[in-house]
Amino acid sequence: MSEELDLTKLPTEEIVLQIKDDLYDGLAAEVVAAVKELLRRGLTPYEVLTGSLVAGMDVVGADFRDGILFVPEVLMAAKSMKAGMEILRPLLVETGAPQIGTLVIGTVKGDIHDIGKNLVAMMMEGAGFKVVNLGINVDAEKFIGAVKEHKPTLFGMSALLTTTMPYMGVVIKALKEAGLRDDLIVLVGGAPLNAAFAEEIEADAYCRDAAIAVETAKKLVALKRGV
Amino acid sequence: MTQHYELLSGDQVLRIHEASLEILDEVGLLVRNAQAREILAAHGCRPQPGSEIMHLPRAVVEEFRASIPPSFTFGGRDPSFDRTIPGDSPVMVTGSSAPNIVDPLTGQERRARSEDLARIAHLVNELPGYDVFSISTLAEDAPAGMFSLTRFYAALKNCAKPVRGSGPPEDTEKILQLAFTIAGSEAAYRAHPFVTHHYCPVVSPLTMDFDSTQMLIYYTEQGLPCYPTIVPNAGLTSPLTLLGTLAQGNAEFLAAAVLEQMVRPGKATIYATLPTVADMRSGAYAPGAIETGVLFVGHAQMARFYNVPNGGYIGLTNSKLNDAQSGYETGMSLALGLAAGVDMFNTGGLLDALMAFDFAKAVIDDEIFMMAKRAKRGLEFSEDNLALDLIREVGPAGMFMDNAHTLERMKSAAFLPEISDRDARAQWIERGALDSQARAMRRVQDILTRDNPVVFSAEVDARVRAKFAGLVAGDSRPPQGWTHSAPPARRERTERRRREAAGQSS
Numbered sequence: 244m245s246e247e248l249d250l251t252k253l254p255t256e257e258i259v260l261q262i263k264d265d266l267y268d269g270l271a272a273e274v275v276a277a278v279k280e281l282l283r284r285g286l287t288p289y290e291v292l293t294g295s296l297v298a299g300m301d302v303v304g305a306d307f308r309d310g311i312l313f314v315p316e317v318l319m320a321a322k323s324m325k326a327g328m329e330i331l332r333p334l335l336v337e338t339g340a341p342q343i344g345t346l347v348i349g350t351v352k353g354d355i356h357d358i359g360k361n362l363v364a365m366m367m368e369g370a371g372f373k374v375v376n377l378g379i380n381v382d383a384e385k386f387i388g389a390v391k392e393h394k395p396t397l398f399g400m401s402a403l404l405t406t407t408m409p410y411m412g413v414v415i416k417a418l419k420e421a422g423l424r425d426d427l428i429v430l431v432g433g434a435p436l437n438a439a440f441a442e443e444i445e446a447d448a449y450c451r452d453a454a455i456a457v458e459t460a461k462k463l464v465a466l467k468r469g470v
Numbered sequence: 471m472t473q474h475y476e477l478l479s480g481d482q483v484l485r486i487h488e489a490s491l492e493i494l495d496e497v498g499l500l501v502r503n504a505q506a507r508e509i510l511a512a513h514g515c516r517p518q519p520g521s522e523i524m525h526l527p528r529a530v531v532e533e534f535r536a537s538i539p540p541s542f543t544f545g546g547r548d549p550s551f552d553r554t555i556p557g558d559s560p561v562m563v564t565g566s567s568a569p570n571i572v573d574p575l576t577g578q579e580r581r582a583r584s585e586d587l588a589r590i591a592h593l594v595n596e597l598p599g600y601d602v603f604s605i606s607t608l609a610e611d612a613p614a615g616m617f618s619l620t621r622f623y624a625a626l627k628n629c630a631k632p633v634r635g636s637g638p639p640e641d642t643e644k645i646l647q648l649a650f651t652i653a654g655s656e657a658a659y660r661a662h663p664f665v666t667h668h669y670c671p672v673v674s675p676l677t678m679d680f681d682s683t684q685m686l687i688y689y690t691e692q693g694l695p696c697y698p699t700i701v702p703n704a705g706l707t708s709p710l711t712l713l714g715t716l717a718q719g720n721a722e723f724l725a726a727a728v729l730e731q732m733v734r735p736g737k738a739t740i741y742a743t744l745p746t747v748a749d750m751r752s753g754a755y756a757p758g759a760i761e762t763g764v765l766f767v768g769h770a771q772m773a774r775f776y777n778v779p780n781g782g783y784i785g786l787t788n789s790k791l792n793d794a795q796s797g798y799e800t801g802m803s804l805a806l807g808l809a810a811g812v813d814m815f816n817t818g819g820l821l822d823a824l825m826a827f828d829f830a831k832a833v834i835d836d837e838i839f840m841m842a843k844r845a846k847r848g849l850e851f852s853e854d855n856l857a858l859d860l861i862r863e864v865g866p867a868g869m870f871m872d873n874a875h876t877l878e879r880m881k882s883a884a885f886l887p888e889i890s891d892r893d894a895r896a897q898w899i900e901r902g903a904l905d906s907q908a909r910a911m912r913r914v915q916d917i918l919t920r921d922n923p924v925v926f927s928a929e930v931d932a933r934v935r936a937k938f939a940g941l942v943a944g945d946s947r948p949p950q951g952w953t954h955s956a957p958p959a960r961r962e963r964t965e966r967r968r969r970e971a972a973g974q975s976s
Contacts, residue, residue: 313750315705353638355502355679358706362753380502380680405569405608406617406638434755434825435569452753 250280262327263299267306269319271326278327288331289340292371296327300369307454318362321369328371343370344396344464347389349377351410356403359453363399363432366453370461372397383417390423396467397460398427400446405435412444428463430456474774474811477767483775486713486768490721494526499676499725503683506729513732531724534731540777542738544602544632545695547652547664548924551631553601555740555779555813560846562839563634564594564832565786565820566604566668572821572828574914574949579790579826582607584624584942586827590819591628592922592946593832593914599818599839604634604668606819606827613940619644622665623934624944626652630924634666639681642688644938651937652930660693667696672722674700674707678729686726690733697740698726699782699816703755704747712747712761716768719745723769727778740814741773744783755823757786758795763803767810774811781814785838788823792831792907796821800838808842815839830910837889844885888913919954922946 250258258277265273274296281291303320306312312320335342346367350357357379364374375393377385390398398418402408411431418424429446441449447463450456478486498516501507501524511517513534516525543554544561553561571582574589587609594603605625612620618637622645625633637645645665653659667689669682682698689696700722702708708715723741730737745765749756756762766784773780785804789796804815818839819832849855860875870876889909891898898904904912925946926934935941948954 310751314748314753315750353681355673355677358703405567 250277255281255284255286259295262295263302266296266299266320266323266327267303269316269323271323274323274327275330278330282330282334287340288334288338292328292331292335292340292343296324296331297371300324300371303369304454304457314362317369318365321365324371325365325368328368328373332373343372344460345373345375345393346397346399346460347375347377347386347393347395348397348399348401349381349386349389350379351400351402351407351414352380352382353410354402354404354407355379357401359403359433360399360401362453363401363450363456366457367397367460370457372460383414386414387417387421387423390418390421390427394426396428396464397430399430399432399456401431402433403435408433408435408440409444411446415444415446428460428467430459430463432456474770475767475806475809476771477764478771483771486717486720486772487775489717490724491528491531493676493718493721494531494725495528496525497676498523498525499672499678501678501683502680503671503678503687505687506678506683509687509729509732526725526728531728534728534735535724535776537731537735538727538776538778539736539738540779542697542740542779543695544634544666545662545664546630546632547626548630549662551601553632555781558601559779559811559813560808560839560842561601561781561814562599562818562835562842563602563781563814563816564590564600564604564606564818565783565816565824566606566635568607568820568825568827570822570826571607572826574829574911575951579822581610582827583611584609584620584944585947587621587624588628588944588946589918589949590827590829590832591625592925593829593917594818595629595631595922595924596917597833597836599836599843600631602632602634602666602814603629604816606832609942611942613942616644616938616940616942617641619648619938620942620944622648623938623941626664627926627931627944628922628924628946632664632666634668636668636682636685639684639688642685648934648938651934652926663694665695667694669696669698670701671698672700672726674702674722675718676722676725678725683729686730687733690730690737693734693737695738697738697742698723698730699742699744700726701744702746704745704761705750706748706753708745710747710750712765712768715745715747716765716772719743719765719769720772723772739778741769741776741778741780742782742814742816743769743780744816745769754788756788757783757823758788758799758803760802760806762786763806766803766807766812770807770810770812779813781812781816783816783824784812785815785817785835786824787821790822790826792821792828792834792910796831797834797906800835804838804842805845808845815842829914830907833910833913834889834906837887840885840887915948915952915955918946919948919952 262277307317350360364376368374400411430448430450431441431446432450438449448459450459510524514530545552555561570579571586590606594600605621609620618641650656650659669686671683671686673679700719702715702719704710704715708718746757747761770780784807785800787796787799818835819827821828
C-alpha cells in the first residue's frame with residue numbers, strides 16, 4: 244500500500260473497501276485519512292463506524308480464527324481501529340448514536356503480570372470499545388473509583404498468579420456493596436482461572452483468551468441491550 | 471574432561487555479556503519494590519528521577535556478580551538426599567504449582583487437593599530419578615489462612631528429598647515455623663535447612679515486582695537457601711529473536727543475582743531460567759517448544775562464563791495427554807539441555823504448559839531422568855573400559871555374554887528401564903499389550919499402595935499438629951479401589967536378595 248492514493252478522487256464505495264484493506268494491513272494513518280474523507284463527504288459517524296471500521300474488523304477477526312492472520316497482525320489492525328475510533332468517538336457522542344461501550348480493565352492487587360490483560364485491552368479497542376486500562380496491582384478501591392468515573396458497560400479483571408486470583412472475588416463483593424455490580428458485565432481471565440472459578444466468584448464470564456474476550460463482550464453487550 | 475554442546479564462540483559470549491551490561495546501565499530496570507530500590511541505590515545504582523527505574527552501572531554489576539559462589543546445595547529432610555550442583559548434575563526436579571491434576575482414577579482434569587499432593591510427594595520420594603521435590607500442585611482444600619502450610623506439610627511429611635516451594639509474604643512465618651517444628655528447633659533447622667525457597671522476582675521485560683522481590687530479599691537476609699528464575703517470553707515480553715531474548719534474560723538474571731549479592735555477599739544462587747518463544751499464531755505459551763532447549767544452550771554458556779550453576783524449566787510440554795507429544799517435547803529439549811551442560815531440570819510430572827500434574831507423566835519423566843543420568847556418565851573413558859584384553863581373549867566369532875566380565879557389569883553398564891517395553895511382540899501381547907501410559911500407571915499403583923517409608927514419625931507429626939490446629943491429614947492413601955498387587959515373582963526374589971545382602975553387610 245505504498246503508492247500514494249488521492250482519496251478525494253475515489254468513489255465513496257471504493258474508500259470503504261480501502262478502509263477495510265488498510266485495517267487488515269494495520270495502516271493506522273491511512274485508516275484515519277479515509278475516515279476523515281468519508282465524514283467530509285457527509286456520511287454519519289455511525290455509518291462510518293458500522294459500514295467501514297466494524298465491518299473491516301469482522302474480516303480480521305474471521306481470518307484470525309481461521310489461522311490466516313497471526314497475533315501481531317491482529318494487534319496492528321486493532322491499533323488502526325483505535326486510531327479511527329479516536330476520531331469517531333466524540334462525534335458519535337455528539338450525534339447521539341449508539342455507543343459500542345466502555346471497558347474498565349486491570350490486573351488485580353498483588354499481581355504485576357499484565358501482558359495478557361494488555362492484549363485483551365488492545366483487542367477490545369480493535370472491536371471499537373473504549374478501554375480504560377488501570378494497569379497492574381489494582382485494588383478494589385481503585386476499581387470502584389474507575390467504575391464511578393467512567394460508567395463502563397464492561398468490567399474486566401486478570402491475574403496470572405494462583406495466589407492473586409482470589410482477589411477477583413473480593414473486588415466483585417466490593418462492587419456489590421457499592422451497588423455497582425448489577426450495571427456491569429464482569430469478565431475475568433488469566434492462566435490459572437477456569438469457568439468454575441468465574442461462577443464461584445459470580446463473574447459473568449470467564450474468557451480463556453483475548454479473542455474469546457472480544458466475542459464474549461460483544462455477545463453479552465448485545466444481550467444486555469436486548470438487540 | 472567434560473565437553474559441552476555450545477552455540478556461541480568466546481567472543482559471542484562476551485558480546486552478550488556486554489549487551490546485558492548495556493541494557494542494565496542504559497535502559498535500566500523498573501523496580502516496583504521500594505526496599506530493592508533502596509538496596510540498589512545504596513550500592514551505586516542510579517535512580518531515574520521521577521520514576522521507579524533503576525540504572526545498574528556496569529562496574530557495580532561486575533563487582534557484585536563476582537562474589538556469586540560456583541555451587542548451590544539443595545538440602546533434604548534426610549541429608550543423604552542432599553544434592554549440590556554442578557557436582558551432582560544433572561539434578562532432576564518436578565515442575566511446580568500446577569492448579570490442576572489429572573485424576574488417577576477417572577483420567578479427568580480437576581483442581582488438585584492436599585491428598586493429591588501427599589501422594590505426589592510419596593511417589594517422588596520413591597522414584598530414583600528425582601532429586602528435588604518442587605511442590606507440584608496447589609491444594610484447593612487448604613483451610614483459610616493455611617494455603618502454604620497445607621502444601622508444605624503434605625510435601626514434607628511424605629518426601630525426605632529436598633523440597634522446593636514458595637508462598638506469598640503473609641505465609642512466610644508459618645512456612646518457617648513449620649520447618650523449625652519438623653526439625654525440632656530453629657537452630658537445628660538452620661544447621662541443615664531442607665526447604666529451598668524459589669521466586670520469580672523479575673517480570674519480563676526488565677521489571678522487578680513487589681512480593682517475589684520482597685521474598686528473595688527476605689530469605690537472602692535470613693541466610694536460607696533461595697534462588698530466582700527468569701522467565702522471558704520471546705515476541706511478547708522479549709524480542710522475537712533467540713539472541714535478543716538471551717541477552718535480555720541474561721541481563722534480568724544479573725539484576726536479580728546482583729541484588730542478592732548486595733544483600734548478602736557470597737550468597738549461593740542458581741542461574742535459572744524458563745525462556746520461551748510465544749506462538750505467534752495464537753499467542754500461546756509454549757514451554758514445550760524446541761526453542762526453549764536452544765535458549766538453554768545459550769544460558770548454560772553464559773552461566774559457565776559467570777561460573778554459576780545453571781538450570782530451570784526445560785522439557786515441559788503443551789500436551790494435554792501423556793502421549794507422543796508429551797514424550798518428544800520433554801525428550802528433545804531435555805536432551806539438548808543435557809548436552810549443553812544444564813545442571814538442574816525443573817521438568818517432571820506436568821502437562822499442558824504447567825497447568826496440570828499427571829501421575830503417569832511423572833513416572834515416564836523419572837525414566838527420562840534415569841536415561842539422562844546414564845547419558846551424563848558418557849563413555850567412561852579408561853584403559854579398563856577399553857577391554858582390549860577381553861576382545862583378544864574372546865576373539866573373532868566368539869561370544870561375550872557368557873563371560874565373567876559381562877556378568878560383573880550386567881546391571882551397571884546400561885540403564886535398565888522400567889517403563890520402556892523391549893519384549894518380543896507375542897510376549898508383549900501375553901502381558902496385556904500395554905502402552906507406556908498403562909505401564910506407568912501400574913508403577914504408580916505399585917508405589918502408592920505400599921507404606922510410605924519416610925512419612926513423619928508419630929512424634930514429629932504430633933508436634934506439628936499440636937502447633938498448627940486444623941491442618942489437613944496430609945497422608946498418602948491409595949486412591950479408592952487401588953490395592954497392592956503382588957509383585958511379579960522375579961521382583962520379589964530380587965528384593966529378598968537385596969534385603970539379605972543388606973542384612974549381611976550391616
